[in-house]
Amino acid sequence: xxxxxxxxxxxxxxxxxxxxxxxxxxxxxxxxxxxxxxxxxxxxxxxxxxxxxxxxxxxxxxxxxxxxxxxxxxxxxxxxxxxxxxxxxxxxxxxxxxxxxxxxxxxxxxxxxxxxxxxxxxxxxxxxxxxxxxxxxxxxxxxxxxxxxxxxxxxxxxxxxxxxxxxxxxxxxxxxxxxxxxxxxxxxxxxxxxxxxxxxxxxxxxxxxxxxxxxxxxxxxxxxxxxxxxxxxxxxxxxxxxxxxxxxxxxxxxxxxxxxxxxxxxxxxxxxxxxxxxxxxxxxxxxxxxxxxxxxxxxxxxxxxxxxxxxxxxxxxxxx
Amino acid sequence: xxxxxxxxxxxxxxxxxxxxxxxxxxxxxxxxxxxxxxxxxxxxxxxxxxxxxxxxxxxxxxxxxxxxxxxxxxxxxxxxxxxxxxxxxxxxxxxxxxxxxxxxxxxxxxxxxxxxxxxxxxxxxxxxxxxxxxxxxxxxxxxxxxxxxxxxxxxxxxxxxxxxxxxxxxxxxxxxxxxxxxxxxxxxxxxxxxxxxxxxxxxxxxxxxxxxxxxxxxxxxxxxxxxxxxxxxxxxxxxxxxxxxxxxxxxxxxxxxxxxxxxxxxxxxx
Numbered sequence: 001x002x003x004x005x006x007x008x009x010x011x012x013x014x015x016x017x018x019x020x021x022x023x024x025x026x027x028x029x030x031x032x033x034x035x036x037x038x039x040x041x042x043x044x045x046x047x048x049x050x051x052x053x054x055x056x057x058x059x060x061x062x063x064x065x066x067x068x069x070x071x072x073x074x075x076x077x078x079x080x081x082x083x084x085x086x087x088x089x090x091x092x093x094x095x096x097x098x099x100x101x102x103x104x105x106x107x108x109x110x111x112x113x114x115x116x117x118x119x120x121x122x123x124x125x126x127x128x129x130x131x132x133x134x135x136x137x138x139x140x141x142x143x144x145x146x147x148x149x150x151x152x153x154x155x156x157x158x159x160x161x162x163x164x165x166x167x168x169x170x171x172x173x174x175x176x177x178x179x180x181x182x183x184x185x186x187x188x189x190x191x192x193x194x195x196x197x198x199x200x201x202x203x204x205x206x207x208x209x210x211x212x213x214x215x216x217x218x219x220x221x222x223x224x225x226x227x228x229x230x231x232x233x234x235x236x237x238x239x240x241x242x243x244x245x246x247x248x249x250x251x252x253x254x255x256x257x258x259x260x261x262x263x264x265x266x267x268x269x270x271x272x273x274x275x276x277x278x279x280x281x282x283x284x285x286x287x288x289x290x291x292x293x294x295x296x297x298x299x300x301x302x303x304x305x306x307x308x309x310x311x312x313x314x315x316x317x318x319x320x
Numbered sequence: 321x322x323x324x325x326x327x328x329x330x331x332x333x334x335x336x337x338x339x340x341x342x343x344x345x346x347x348x349x350x351x352x353x354x355x356x357x358x359x360x361x362x363x364x365x366x367x368x369x370x371x372x373x374x375x376x377x378x379x380x381x382x383x384x385x386x387x388x389x390x391x392x393x394x395x396x397x398x399x400x401x402x403x404x405x406x407x408x409x410x411x412x413x414x415x416x417x418x419x420x421x422x423x424x425x426x427x428x429x430x431x432x433x434x435x436x437x438x439x440x441x442x443x444x445x446x447x448x449x450x451x452x453x454x455x456x457x458x459x460x461x462x463x464x465x466x467x468x469x470x471x472x473x474x475x476x477x478x479x480x481x482x483x484x485x486x487x488x489x490x491x492x493x494x495x496x497x498x499x500x501x502x503x504x505x506x507x508x509x510x511x512x513x514x515x516x517x518x519x520x521x522x523x524x525x526x527x528x529x530x531x532x533x534x535x536x537x538x539x540x541x542x543x544x545x546x547x548x549x550x551x552x553x554x555x556x557x558x559x560x561x562x563x564x565x566x567x568x569x570x571x572x573x574x575x576x577x578x579x580x581x582x583x584x585x586x587x588x589x590x
Contacts, residue, residue, distance in 0.1 A: 039555030043573070047408065047553070059555075067567045074548045074558040078352030081550060088557045088568070235354050287355055287550045288343055290408070 016304055017311040020279035022256050023179035023204030025140050027109040029054035030312045031297045034260055034283030035113035040099040047290040055109035060145050063121045065091035075216045075225040080237030081284050082214045084228040087115050092128045104138035115145040119168055126175045141178050147185030147210035159185040162197035169201025183207035191245050192252035205256040208249050209242045235284040236262040243275050250276025266299020273315040321397055327380040332410060334361040334382055336439035337544050337577040340409025341552040344395035357392035358549050359384045362434030363441060385434040385463050411552055412576045415439050415519055415542055423514035424450035427499050429522025435544055436521050440480050452484040453502045459493035500529050528585035541580035547571040
């Protein structure tokens with residue numbers, strides 16, 4: 001209902017350290033909302049207390065406005081969702097003017113997801129934001145999307161080549177002092193190799209994973225179920241892929257890993273934390289339950305109490 | 321199928337055109353359902369403060385009608401009376417009122433008659449002049465008659481349907497043909513000196529025909545569009561419909577009600 005109701009009870013044990021550190025940034029807790037599933041925050045304002053989130057990763061921002069792909073853009077699959085939105089967004093100029101003010105002075109970390117077709121697009125988006133944000137806290141980090149499967153040029157094309165990822169990261173580091181998180185695609189032969197390239201380029205963290213390329217065909221109408229044919233699969237269907245990628249990447253790099261993919265419950269989140277993630281993102285689960293992030297955080301705290309662990313940061317070391 | 325549920329008075333009352341999303345509490349094991357399902361309000365009964373607590377009218381009730389199509393609606397239908405479902409709403413915008421001098425022509429197709437019956441009941445309460453036209457495949461696909469138990473026949477639904485002009489594809493009830501055929505049939509008798517304001521909900525191809533019919537006659541028209549949804553609140557950009565001015569509208573947050581001439585119907589028939 002349209003009220004800012006949050007689950008009561010299960011109050012968080014103040015002795016637990018639920019925070020997550022990404023470079024110079026400390027997120028108040030380890031549960032964030034994934035890019036593309038939470039808009040620019042305002043859309044969920046009636047339903048979710050944004051300040052209780054650990055981090056808000058915005059819908060991707062590109063240099064120019066993008067209208068996105070033709071509909072249908074969505075199809076549900078068994079415990080999954082395929083989307084092909086096509087990075088629809090108002091462009092960086094309107095984003096800064098119309099959407100960013102809502103995100104200023106937030107208790108949660110505000111992380112701008114940046115996408116582009118060419119290296120200079122990413123550079124120009126970051127330059128524009130750096131030039132136009134005031135001294136007040138409104139942007140805590142950037143998440144660099146080199147993994148969108150739904151745009152013809154760029155996006156994933158960046159994310160499949162370690163050399164390109166390293167070069168892009170190196171270049172972007174020159175344009176901001178804020179932490180850079182590289183969001184990687186699972187649609188590669190070896191995601192650890194790409195993660196290592198990002199680390200070599202100076203990335204502060206890895207978001208792992210973006211959606212998995214998938215397709216549904218409508219057998220009665222004899223055509224793909226979404227207009228673009230293929231799209232990005234998310235939801236519990238991809239969780240084991242995300243956990244495995246997190247496990248591999250966190251062993252290949254020394255920077256923090258942020259686990260994403262099908263997290264619906266605290267148990268799902270803890271799998272990622274045990275696999276080596278320092279923080280997690282909730283995405284598709286928001287569509288069925290907008291209060292999922294809070295429930296997941298409380299469940300993580302409850303699990304930590306039961307397993308006698310004080311810091312989220314220590315969970316990764318517990319895996320047998 | 322018909323569903324009535326208690327509506328907390330602390331919330332904004334739903335209006336015709338608005339919708340809610342629901343997550344059934346009972347889902348078949350292995351069904352793999354992930355997303356909430358959007359359903360349009362088909363009626364709303366505000367709690368009457370004058371009546372005593374002992375009468376049945378001491379709670380506000382929201383209504384919807386739906387067809388069992390997939391796992392979500394199938395699961396919804398298994399809920400027993402008195403059980404709980406998870407609802408978010410009211411979402412989206414509502415149909416505007418007619419301007420003075422306009423007669424409302426309310427056109428529903430198939431299960432799209434839900435919000436049209438709601439609108440007709442609101443216009444009836446406000447004494448706005450209107451004519452209801454409903455179209456179905458055949459007489460047996462007319463909902464409510466079989467679905468609604470007698471204790472749940474609010475809002476003059478039955479009276480509204482009794483006075484409605486019915487069109488069926490096979491002619492098994494009312495006139496044989498589409499709602500457009502019905503519109504043409506009544507055009508000469510209904511037009512009079514009133515300007516038409518057409519309100520419609522139904523499959524998108526029907527709405528495209530409504531838009532064409534209205535534009536040819538210079539009539540105002542508002543339609544409630546349909547699209548596959550994920551978040552329902554405007555965040556995911558999934559449920560878009562092509563705009564006549566270029567770009568897309570989000571059906572959930574920019575609509576679902578649109579002026580018919582603002583939609584590029586050629587791009588939305590899939």
